[in-house]
Amino acid sequence: MKNKYLAILKDGILYKNPIFIQLLGLCSTLAVTTTVVNSVGMGLAVTAVLMCSNLMISLLRKFIPDQVRIACFIVIISGFVTAVDMLIKAYFFELSKTLGLFIPLIVVNCIILARAEAFASKNTPLPSVVDGFAMGIGFTFALVILGAIRELFGSGTLFSGTGFEITVPGLHDKPVLFFVSSGGAFITLGILIAAFHYLIDKHEEKAEAEDK
Amino acid sequence: MQNKFGASYFLKIGLTLLVITALVAGMLAAVNMITKDKIDENNLSEQNAAIKSVYGEGDIETEEISGDFPENVGKALSVKQNGESAGYCFEVNTSGYGGNIKMMVGINSDGSVRGIGIVEMSETAGLGSRVSDETYLSQYGGKSTTLTVSDIDVITGSTVSSKAIMNGVNAALDAFASTEGSDTATEGADGATESTDASTESTDASTESTDASTEGSDEE
Structure with a gap:
């Protein structure tokens, strides 16, 4: 039983990582990852929505008629996204100023609908919540790595907007602005995807060798 | 199976x-x-902070005024x-590179900014965000x-964001011109407006039209 949840967690964060492996929800990924703080904020917002929508859809999976399931999923997802949007505006106002536009767009983020369709509508509530959590953390993990690289080279800072801001002397004065632009985001993401696949493949080969 | 598309089927789906x-x-x-109260409070304190950054310290009182303002002027405060x-202080919405x-914009009684x-704003961090x-x-x-x-120093790599701020300031100046008691200010500005017109041919259509409207109001 315990192994099942562990497998879901590993899938979400590593083997089926929404960004690096499934390449889902890239639009918001490229747009918000200019700083680490933005990445964490977006990642956690998506995680919250994913967990709530997965739970709700899993609970209602026998009640929702198959023919209108997508409509039902979208209503539930957009409801949670709007709620998260309002909560962020109320309690994390600074964050809402930078993430502003992208929070409502979580509604159309494919990760959430994909998990609803592929997992939550076929599984019981507890695994669904774990799956939502795992996928959300996998998403956040990818965003933070991308955000850290872009912030470091593009602005010469790390964790700006928090109390622990680190400024890199040479880079801060003459940042590589390319990393802040969307083109830089694409190229950074491409390199990260390649690196991630390499590591995963190596890991799997090793695991296979051990099995033999 | 015959009953599958009957009334009860649609009723069930509709009700669900x-x-x-x-x-x-x-x-x-x-x-x-x-969250409503908290959000309203946040928005108001944000607006007050912006007003404070314009006027500095001191006891500031604002009063909302009405008038015939350009479309993108949201709120006018005396x-x-x-x-x-x-x-006056005008709340202006202008479209930048990353959205609204x-x-x-604070305008002195003599019509200067x-x-x-x-x-x-949601301009690109590190580029457009430098307009603030x-x-x-x-x-x-x-x-x-x-x-x-040609009147302003545009930030390198952020022309759209820089111009957005410029358009916003222009809208505020227009709004000021349409408030009472601004006749003298706009008359003085007349000559200068024409000379900038002649010097920049690259000015986009929207700026030209605002120029025209300023001149029109001067003749009255």
């Missing part, structure tokens, strides 16, 4: 959707109830600082004529 949407709507109503009239930029405070820097915004201080690109 109804129940789910009602559930979600109920949840949103609850969240809205909890400002009193330490009991004395200190001109909301800013407060007092200062600019950015309320809300003091070094960029301070160059608008004292300007009183409709601006064109």
Whole structure:
């Protein structure tokens, strides 16, 4: 039983990582990852929505008629996204100023609908919540790595907007602005995807060798 | 199976959707109830902070005024600082590179720009976001004529964001011109406006039209 949840967690964060492996929800990924703080904020917002929508859809999976399931999923997802949007505006106002536009767009983020369709509508509530959590953390993990690289080279800072801001002397004065632009985001993401696949493949080969 | 597409089938689907949407709507109503006051409070304090960055310290009183303003002027406030009239402050919405930029533009009683405070923007971090820097915004201080690109130092790599701020300031100047008692200010600006017209041919259509409207109001 315990192994099942562990497998879901590993899938979400590593083997089926929404960004690096499934390449889902890239639009918001490229747009918000200019700083680490933005990445964490977006990642956690998506995680919250994913967990709530997965739970709700899993609970209602026998009640929702198959023919209108997508409509039902979208209503539930957009409801949670709007709620998260309002909560962020109320309690994390600074964050809402930078993430502003992208929070409502979580509604159309494919990760959430994909998990609803592929997992939550076929599984019981507890695994669904774990799956939502795992996928959300996998998403956040990818965003933070991308955000850290872009912030470091593009602005010469790390964790700006928090109390622990680190400024890199040479880079801060003459940042590589390319990393802040969307083109830089694409190229950074491409390199990260390649690196991630390499590591995963190596890991799997090793695991296979051990099995033999 | 014959009954599959009968009335009861559609009723069932319709009712299910109804129940789910009602559930979600109920949840949103609850969240809205909890957060509404806090959100309003945040927005107001943000606006006050922007006004403060324009007028500096001191006891500031604002009073909302109405008038025939350009479309992108959201709110017009007449400002009193330490009991004395200190001109007007306009809330302007202008579209930048990353969406709407909301800013407060303070205009002195003589029609010159007092200062600019950015309320809300989502420009690219490190590029367009630099329009909120003091070094960029301070160059608008004292300007009183409709601006064109040749009048300001545009930030390298952020032409769209820089021009958005410029258009916002122009809208505020227009709004000021349409308030009462601004005749003298616009008359003085007349000559300068024409000369900038002649010097920049690259000015886009929108700026030209605002130029025309300023001139039109001068002749009255």
